[in-house]
Amino acid sequence: MKDYELGTKCVQAGYTPGNGEPRQIPIVQSTTFKYNTGEDMGKLFDLEAAGYFYTRLQNPTNDAVAAKIAALEGGTAAMLTSSGQAANFFSLFNICESGDHIVSSTSIYGGTFNLISVTMAKMGISATFVSPDCTEEELNAAFQENTKAVFGETIANPALTVLDIEKFAKVAHEHGVPLIVDNTFPTPVNCRPIEWGADIVTHSTTKYLDGHGAGVGGAIVDSGKFDWMAHKDKFPGLTTPDDSYHGIIYAEKFGNEGAFITKATSQLMRDFGSIQSPQNAFLLNLGLESLHVRMPKHVENGQAVAEFLNSHPKVKKVNYSGLPGDPYYETAQKYLPNGGCGVVSFELEDRQAAEKFMGKLRLFAIETHVADARSCCLNPASTTHRQMTDEQLQAAGVPAGLVRMSCGLEDAADLIADIRQALED
Numbered sequence: 456m457k458d459y460e461l462g463t464k465c466v467q468a469g470y471t472p473g474n475g476e477p478r479q480i481p482i483v484q485s486t487t488f489k490y491n492t493g494e495d496m497g498k499l500f501d502l503e504a505a506g507y508f509y510t511r512l513q514n515p516t517n518d519a520v521a522a523k524i525a526a527l528e529g530g531t532a533a534m535l536t537s538s539g540q541a542a543n544f545f546s547l548f549n550i551c552e553s554g555d556h557i558v559s560s561t562s563i564y565g566g567t568f569n570l571i572s573v574t575m576a577k578m579g580i581s582a583t584f585v586s587p588d589c590t591e592e593e594l595n596a597a598f599q600e601n602t603k604a605v606f607g608e609t610i611a612n613p614a615l616t617v618l619d620i621e622k623f624a625k626v627a628h629e630h631g632v633p634l635i636v637d638n639t640f641p642t643p644v645n646c647r648p649i650e651w652g653a654d655i656v657t658h659s660t661t662k663y664l665d666g667h668g669a670g671v672g673g674a675i676v677d678s679g680k681f682d683w684m685a686h687k688d689k690f691p692g693l694t695t696p697d698d699s700y701h702g703i704i705y706a707e708k709f710g711n712e713g714a715f716i717t718k719a720t721s722q723l724m725r726d727f728g729s730i731q732s733p734q735n736a737f738l739l740n741l742g743l744e745s746l747h748v749r750m751p752k753h754v755e756n757g758q759a760v761a762e763f764l765n766s767h768p769k770v771k772k773v774n775y776s777g778l779p780g781d782p783y784y785e786t787a788q789k790y791l792p793n794g795g796c797g798v799v800s801f802e803l804e805d806r807q808a809a810e811k812f813m814g815k816l817r818l819f820a821i822e823t824h825v826a827d828a829r830s831c832c833l834n835p836a837s838t839t840h841r842q843m844t845d846e847q848l849q850a851a852g853v854p855a856g857l858v859r860m861s862c863g864l865e866d867a868a869d870l871i872a873d874i875r876q877a878l879e880d
């Protein structure tokens with residue numbers, strides 16, 4: 456669907472029914488697939504033929520939805536995972552092993568920060584964290600001989616910093632490693648990191664791509680642009696024979712376009728088994744069909760709420776890259792010309808003021824979630840970051856009075872009226 460506009464791809468990419476076939480993507484609710492001969496099935500196991508044999512590895516419903524996400528991001532191949540966490544883990548573990556090293560932005564989702572700094576460290580994979588605002592020199596200095604990937608988020612959750620993707624891609628490529636970008640918050644409607652040099656894009660599809668708070672899921676998209684063979688020694692998993700697959704060399708057999716996703720499917724899905732259920736993939740696709748219609752509304756509401764908060768005397772500070780005074784405004788103008796997302800954060804006097812405000816809200820529900828149709832909010836200090844003291848919170852860039860608002864698809868006037876009454880004494 457290369458020649459179509461993004462909205463058309465949201466609706467139709469990934470699945471083209473034949474004569475008399477279902478118009479909607481069928482939910483293939485089957486663990487397994489039948490073959491006439493053992494020989495037929497053997498070819499699939501040898502990766503000699505493409506086809507389905509067991510849903511832990513691949514399922515036609517998932518593949519159709521993954522193909523749509525690949526088309527939206529401008530990639531050559533994609534896979535769905537059971538969650539965003541699984542997507543980020545697979546994207547890194549597919550090219551890193553014990554003894555390797557990752558360079559990551561500090562400004563990333565808390566779960567991903569734990570994954571890289573604690574859990575992957577236990578697997579012998581170390582990391583150096585850099586500020587998303589670091590200079591090229593500072594970024595260069597973070598690299599080691601054994602660095603295999605650079606990781607960042609287009610718009611970080613919850614800090615709302617905006618990544619200078621071109622800068623990170625340039626430095627990553629100078630060191631012969633790919634840039635992996637988690638594009639959950641802007642979605643491909645508002646930013647396509649591959650167009651700015653990213654090599655691999657990941658998603659928590661749990662958020663805007665699903666958009667209705669219906670199913671947890673993730674996705675990995677490969678740009679197909681990274682030349683693994685040109686950096687043969689760095690990526691032996693892709694450029695030397697895989698003993699667990701009869702000596703296949705992924706980068707040779709599947710080329711730059713297919714090697715990364717084929718390896719992640721045939722090794723990591725096989726061994727870790729974090730497949731998205733076909734039911735969830737079907738629900739995800741319903742969300743994708745309206746993604747291009749929903750995102751501008753989320754942005755419109757986010758912008759209206761941010762502007763209102765910015766003008767309110769009780770609000771100490773607003774973080775939203777669509778506000779001209781925001782430190783990321785310029786970067787956002789470049790990478791997010793149509794706006795970023797519907798998530799806004801702002802600071803009230805203290806934890807008590809934040810709790811009082813949230814207690815009075817009627818439309819914004821208190822939830823550990825962001826980025827769906829219904830507006831919600833969270834005070835990190837009294838929930839996700841509850842164990843920290845006010846001093847520790849300040850140091851972590853999450854002041855005690857910070858409130859994160861996820862603006863849904865309701866009318867902006869109602870959202871603002873709700874916030875206004877909740878800010879009154």
Ligand SMILES: *Cc1c(COP(=O)(O)O)cnc(C)c1O
Pocket residue numbers: 538539540541543564566567608611612637639640658659660661662671672673
């Ligand atoms: C939520 C989120 C994740 C984790 O995704 P799950 O689907 O909850 O596993 C990863 N990255 C970002 C940016 C997120 O917002």
